[in-house]
Structure formats: structure tokens, C-alpha cells
Amino acid sequence: xxxxxxxxxxxxxxxxxxxxxxxxxxxxxxxxxxxxxxxxxxxxxxxxxxxxxxxxxxxxxxxxxxxxxxxxxxxxxxxxxxxxxxxxxxxxxxxxxxxxxxxxxxxxxxxxxxxxxxxxxxxxxxxxxxxxxxxxxxxxxxxxxxxxxxxxxxxxxxxxxxxxxxxxxxxxxxxxxxxxxxxxxxxxxxxxxxxxxxxxxxxxxxxxxxxxxxxxxxxxxxxxxxxxxxxxxxxxxxxxxxxxxxxxxxxxxxxxxxxxxxxxxxxxxxxxxxxxxxxxxxxxxxxxxxxxxxxxxxxxxxxxxxxxxxxxxxxxxxxxxxxxxxxxxxxxxxxxxxxxxxxxxxxxxxxxxxxxxxxxxxxxxxxxxxxxxxxxxxxxxxxxxxxxxxxxxxxxxxxxxxxxxxxxxxxxxxxxxxxxxxxxxxxxxxxxxxxxxxxxxxxxxxxxxxxxxxxxxxxxxxxxxxxxxxxxxxxxxxxxxxxxxxxxxxxxxxxxxxxxxxxxxxxxxxxxxxxxxxxxxxxxxxxxxxxxxxxxxxxxxxxxxxxxxxxxxxxxxxxxxxxxxxxxxxxxxxxxxxxxxxxxxxxxxxxxxxxxxxxxxxxxxxxxxxxxxxxxxxxxxxxxxxxxxxxxxxxxxxxxxxxxxxxxxxxxxxxxxxxxxxxxxxxxxxxxxxxxxxxxxxxxxxxxxxxxxxxxxxxxxxxxxxxxxxxxxxxxxxxxxxxxxxxxxxxxxxxxxxxxxxxxxxxxxxxxxxxxxxxxxxxxxxxxxxxxxxxxxxxxxxxxxxxxxxxxxxxxxxxxxxxxxxxxxxxxxxxxxxxxxxxxxxxxxxxxxxxxxxxxxxxxxxxxxxxxxxxxxxxxxxxxxxxxxxxxxxxxxxx
DNA sequence: GCAAGGTC
Numbered sequence: 087x088x089x090x091x092x093x094x095x096x097x098x099x100x101x102x103x104x105x106x107x108x109x110x111x112x113x114x115x116x117x118x119x120x121x122x123x124x125x126x127x128x129x130x131x132x133x134x135x136x137x138x139x140x141x142x143x144x145x146x147x148x149x150x151x152x153x154x155x156x157x158x159x160x161x162x163x164x165x166x167x168x169x170x171x172x173x174x175x176x177x178x179x180x181x182x183x184x185x186x187x188x189x190x191x192x193x194x195x196x197x198x199x200x201x202x203x204x205x206x207x208x209x210x211x212x213x214x215x216x217x218x219x220x221x222x223x224x225x226x227x228x229x230x231x232x233x234x235x236x237x238x239x240x241x242x243x244x245x246x247x248x249x250x251x252x253x254x255x256x257x258x259x260x261x262x263x264x265x266x267x268x269x270x271x272x273x274x275x276x277x278x279x280x281x282x283x284x285x286x287x288x289x290x291x292x293x294x295x296x297x298x299x300x301x302x303x304x305x306x307x308x309x310x311x312x313x314x315x316x317x318x319x320x321x322x323x324x325x326x327x328x329x330x331x332x333x334x335x336x337x338x339x340x341x342x343x344x345x346x347x348x349x350x351x352x353x354x355x356x357x358x359x360x361x362x363x364x365x366x367x368x369x370x371x372x373x374x375x376x377x378x379x380x381x382x383x384x385x386x387x388x389x390x391x392x393x394x395x396x397x398x399x400x401x402x403x404x405x406x407x408x409x410x411x412x413x414x415x416x417x418x419x420x421x422x423x424x425x426x427x428x429x430x431x432x433x434x435x436x437x438x439x440x441x442x443x444x445x446x447x448x449x450x451x452x453x454x455x456x457x458x459x460x461x462x463x464x465x466x467x468x469x470x471x472x473x474x475x476x477x478x479x480x481x482x483x484x485x486x487x488x489x490x491x492x493x494x495x496x497x498x499x500x501x502x503x504x505x506x507x508x509x510x511x512x513x514x515x516x517x518x519x520x521x522x523x524x525x526x527x528x529x530x531x532x533x534x535x536x537x538x539x540x541x542x543x544x545x546x547x548x549x550x551x552x553x554x555x556x557x558x559x560x561x562x563x564x565x566x567x568x569x570x571x572x573x574x575x576x577x578x579x580x581x582x583x584x585x586x587x588x589x590x591x592x593x594x595x596x597x598x599x600x601x602x603x604x605x606x607x608x609x610x611x612x613x614x615x616x617x618x619x620x621x622x623x624x625x626x627x628x629x630x631x632x633x634x635x636x637x638x639x640x641x642x643x644x645x646x647x648x649x650x651x652x653x654x655x656x657x658x659x660x661x662x663x664x665x666x667x668x669x670x671x672x673x674x675x676x677x678x679x680x681x682x683x684x685x686x687x688x689x690x691x692x693x694x695x696x697x698x699x700x701x702x703x704x705x706x707x708x709x710x711x712x713x714x715x716x717x718x719x720x721x722x723x724x725x726x727x728x729x730x731x732x733x734x735x736x737x738x739x740x741x742x743x744x745x746x747x748x749x750x751x752x753x754x755x756x757x758x759x760x761x762x763x764x765x766x767x768x769x770x771x772x773x774x775x776x777x778x779x780x781x782x783x784x785x786x787x788x789x790x791x792x793x794x795x796x797x798x799x800x801x802x803x804x805x806x807x808x809x810x811x812x813x814x815x816x817x818x819x820x821x822x823x824x825x826x827x828x829x830x831x832x833x834x835x836x837x838x839x840x841x842x843x844x845x846x847x848x849x850x851x852x853x854x855x856x857x858x859x860x861x862x863x864x865x866x867x868x869x870x871x872x873x874x875x876x877x878x879x880x881x882x883x884x885x886x887x888x889x890x891x892x893x894x895x896x897x898x899x900x901x902x903x904x905x906x907x908x909x910x911x912x913x914x915x916x917x918x919x920x921x922x923x924x925x926x927x928x929x930x931x932x933x934x935x936x937x938x939x940x941x942x943x944x945x946x947x948x949x950x951x952x953x954x955x956x957x958x959x960x961x962x963x964x965x
Numbered sequence: 966g967c968a969a970g971g972t973c
Contacts, residue, residue: 141970226970288968289968
């Protein structure tokens, strides 16, 4: 049995096992228990996945932004790769002595390896029961799970020698709901899963092709765009469009004067708020005429007084978006139900009474909950039950002190009050409306008085103020004290608030409850909008220019209707009315045509960019001479930092996140470009030199990336140790991330650290292992061979032919064995040390200087950093 | 470096 997330699997297993359960901690939890399945004794295993098992991407050949024309992405092959989520809680044991979490010093959280986990746990099973969320994405995950489990199951489960695969349909983790689902297992719905596959493929092809094209096009032309990526997406772009459309309404708004008649009268000393039934007129003379008529009448006659009961309906159940963040925390600590739902109606079997009863002894709501139970629960009206989860409710009673006050408590308080309110009686008011006549014009006044507070007793912020009208009877006359002709001006709407934007996205089906905040965050991070006072979403120059560009070229590109169209197509697949392949092929062709049209008419958008942004030629300051024309290039400091040669019209990418200056006026021996020195910002302030041309040339293009956790120098391109040139044949071209050789280290990894260039070093991210490598080394890796003395893992150091260090060269040529030392304990490990094709198992050569066995047991593992006499840079001076 | 969808 497989559920969607670890906590879910635990809850379901608890309910199904009725307490007889053994749990073991793996990368993902597995719960095992005995029970009965379809009348027979059975052993159950319950485990989970962490969201989607796979994610879709293009094959590696299509990942290059330089070599692949984005138009090819409409035909390019796609693959599904394991999504490799991180295991939760991996940081838990990684705290500084003072108890502060210190991420920088922690290893990266381990990956979950969900495929391997499913294959292992599914081995030999007779029946597979899928407990994923009951929506299309959940259905798709079912099939991802089946791909991994079914081939490993026994063939006994289903008929015809096929394993039995069943789907549980449920919307809440309650005992009755889970048992009902278990007793009514169905088949997984392949059509729904295929619909998700179709959406994934379309989103990928369209989003990536447009993003790469427009990023490349505009970044090569303008210097002050302040955006490293100019992205396009079927959700983020319509989201931006909402913000820009509102901006356009605001700036194009023409204020208009209007006039309105405002008579003043009072009864029994109470002034009346009188409203003109014509509202307002847009002609001053007309307004003045009406005001004159009313003024001449001098009094108002009460025409009618009506009284009716008005009800303010109790609220629907609470749904997701605004409180996701804090709610998530309260959910994981077991105070709230699952906070990610679109439902606002409680499902028919939801135990309302039980949930209210759970709050009976609560210090704040206890009395209210008890009286509610006594007078009877009201079933909420309306709302929608999407079927994914019930509305958000408290799960257990909690006090302010238990939650530590602050936002968590305020949210819990809100959820609890909202829940109680939603099952309370409506609020009842008596509303009075009086109409008046004077000079042929009609006016009205209204007032209201609370009769029964209903749910507003527990949700006081929803109560309406009592404002009664004075007693009035039809036929009565009131004297006018004044008749004002009020002049006003129409005013533009305000910018959208985040809440407005979320509402628009929900209304137009842009994104899901879980992804809506992600899209808003995306357009902030891409610098298309900024969030200003009052959580208002205001588009930036870049955001406005982009949308105006789409509006000029093909307005459908930014309209929500495009997403709606895709959704409509995908619905056909989900309902089994259309073939997935046919729908995808057809829709891909539609978007290919749109893409080609966009590319063909990009000058329309470009003319807008010209008006708002500076061309590269007039941006930046001179830095580094071009190797081709020998003229100074321009350094563009706006994101992404790069160099631009005005003469050759060439853009050269630079490493990001630090500062760049000239390096000793040295010139690259290969191409004549002036070398630069890159300094990483931050406390360490490490630096390395680079040639701006080589940095952009294969195989080193964009290679010297620094400061990326777990991937330091991942694509080669480390400058050589003798000349500061990244493509020199001495450079360290092969490297990576390895397990730490220190046997006492608990799962640390060592990386070749390029920021220490030219003194390459291996650095463990967990223990104190630190080791400097000899010059001219081509690659280094940790082998599976271990030192007999300490168990430390030996290193395989590789010099290319002809680049062996002097002391090793002659030995390598005559094939004689070398002695070496264990990198951890310094003990000689002669048997494993030999030179083969320029390889040597060695950390340091022993011999002429007489550092024999037993000497210098300094230990380079844990604690080595405390040895004041040890200079790691000395290790390889022997060479 | 890219989409959107899960999830932590």
C-alpha cells in the first residue's frame, strides 16, 4: 500500500492496523502489520512517496542554450527522470552547540531514492493498494508508483497471472473514511493519469522554448534588464498579465467629475443618511436643476417604511491559500487538518459533532462549543466539496501557551473560530428601509438592528454594527435643513492586492491551490512585479514591457484563455473522450505555430524594450581588452554580470555572485583576452583568475561556478596551478564529489574546492578532513580500497601522461612500484601503490626523505585541524 | 539558467 507522504501513510496504517503495528525507519517510513484482506489473513506493508516520483525534461542533447534552437524543442525527445526529493528532517541532527541551526556547516540532506525504495518494498507483494490524493495529479502518481512496484510483485494477486493493483478513494484521514475506502477499492484511472502526462509535456515544450528564446534575444541586446532569465510560462505569464492589465487601467484612467444631490434632514435628533436613487449625474447643470427642485420643496415626505428580517449566513468551510505557511506548521505538529484543499463544504460523512466536541473543554471556545452542541449543530450551506480533502478545521484542542503564542496561535484561533462559526446558526438582523420624496426626487435611508448574533458571537469581526433608523411613518413630513449639490471625481481602481490576484487566478483556473503562491513568487523573483505596501502587486518596467509585447504580437500568449484552452483539451483526455497522443500532437502544433509567429515578430516587442532599456553599447564601464579587436569591452554589472564587446558585438558570460577586476594585466596565451580575477562575495572572499573568452568556450563554458553547494566546480574548468588559465592542459579537468576517506566520518563528502586554486584541496563537509593536492594533477577520486591500519579509504590520483610530477616521472616510466601513504593516518600502503598509465594510489610519496612507516602519524582525519605544527600545504612539497 | 506539478 502506498500513500503520498510519510505522515499520511502513518495515519492510514494506524487506522487499518488498529494498533498492532511495527514501524521501522528507512529513507521513507514503512509500517508493517497483520490484518485481513478480502476475508483472508494478510500481512500489510504501508509506505509512501514524496509527491511525484518522476519529473519530465528534455534529453541531455537538448539542454544546451547555445547549441539548440528553441524551435527544436517542439520535436525534441523528452524523458522522465526520478525526481529525487530530499529526505525530510535531515538537518535535525545538525545543530551548533548553542542549539542554532547552522545550514552552512551541514551536509546536504540525503536523497530519498524513491524508485529503489518502491522496488525493494514491493518485491513479492501480492496486491498493491494506492492511497494517493484523489485528484488528477494523485492518479498520475499512482501510475508512477505502479511502474516501480508491479514488475517486482508476485503474480498471484490478480487473475490471469497478473498482480492485483487497486486504488483507494478517500478524501479524509478518518477511521470511517479509510475503512470505507478499503472496502470499496477501485481500479486506478489511466485516462486521468494520461491527462497529467499531456499537461507536463505541453508545459515543458512551451515554457522552455519561449523562455530560452526571449532570454537569449533580450539579454544579448540590453544592459540594464536586471534579470538573469526572462521566463515565460503558461501560468506565470497570465498571472503577470492580471497585474499589468490593472496597471494599464490605472494609468489610462480619465477622471470624470460627477454631481449628486444630498439633502439633509433628521428625525428625533437623529440625522438621516439619505441616498439619492439616481446616484449621480455627469452634467453639472442637470445636477443643479435637481438640487433646485428638492430645495424648493423644502421638506421630504415619508413614502414608505418597510421592515424585514435579514440574515447574514454563516461562513463556508475554510479553504487554503492565505494561511498556507503557518498552517503547514500546525498541520505537521498535529493541531490542524491538512491545509491544502480547495473544498469549502464538509463531506457528507464528516464528523462535525465529534470535531465540535473535541473543543468542549477548551479554555477559550469551550463554553461556546458546549452550548452549540446543546442547541444543535447547523449543517453548513453551500460551498464546494472538490473531494480532495475536507475544509480546514482544528484536529485537536490547543491553547495559546501550547502553541507558543504569535502567528501560530492567531492562525489556530482563526481556524477554530471559523470552524465553529461555519456550523453555528446564521446571524439575524432586522433591516429597515425608508423611502422619501421631495421635489419629484426619491431618496432612501436604511438601518439595521441585530436580533440574534448567531455565528458572529464566535466571529465578532463578521458582526454588523447596529444602526437603527428613528421611528418613521408613511405620510409624515421631514423638514430639509440643507440640500447640497455634491461634486466628486471618479477615481481609478487600486493595484491588485495579493488576495485579489489569488482570487483572479482561482477564477481563471491558473495554477492549483498548492502552486498559486509559487507562481506569484516566481513573477516577484523574476523581477516582473514588486510587492508594495498593503501587499499590492505592482508590475515593474520589465513586467509591463513584456506583457505589452505579447499584446502587440499575439495577445493570446498572455491571456488566461490559453491555459483554459489547454485545460479543456486535457479534460478530454481525462474523461476518456480523446486520445492523449493525438491531443498532444495537435496542441504542440498549435503552440509551435504561435512560437514561430512570435519569433518572426519579435521586433515589435524589441521596439518596446528599446524605449525602456539601454542597449548594451551604452551600458557598463570599460574592463578587459577583447582578444579579437584589442579594444576595451564593457562590464555590465546588472544581473547577470557579463562583458560586452561593442566592436565585435559579442557577449561574454561571467561567474555570478562576486566581484570582477583585472588580473595583473595578464593576457590569455590562447586567445589574447585580458585575464580577470573573480572574488566570491561573503566572509571567505576567495578568488580565482579566469580568461573571459575561455570561460565561454567549450568544454569550459560557464564552468567555473563557485559557491554552489554540493556541486563545486561541477563542470570542470579549474584554472591550472602554474598559469591562471582555465583551458591550459595542466588544468584539473576531472573532479567531483566523493565520500570522505576518513573512516570516523559519518557520511561526509569531500569536494575538490576550486576557490582554493591554485592549491587544490579536498575538503570534507562533515568532519575536519582537509587535504591539499599536488600541482599538475589531472584528477583525484576516492577508491574503495582501504588502509589496513585505520580503515581510511585510499585516493586514486591521476596525472596525464607527460605531466607527472618530476619525482614520479622516472618511476612511472620504468614501471617500478611506488609507496604511498594513507590519506587519513599517514601509514605507508606500499602494496596498493603503483603507477599505471599515469595513475598512482598515493597521497604522498615516501622514500628519499626517509619518512618511513611509523613516522609522522599525524592523522589527517578528525582533529587534524588542531595540530598547530601541521601545514597541509607541505604535504606535497615532496614532489 | 528554462515550465508546472507534487512534496518537504
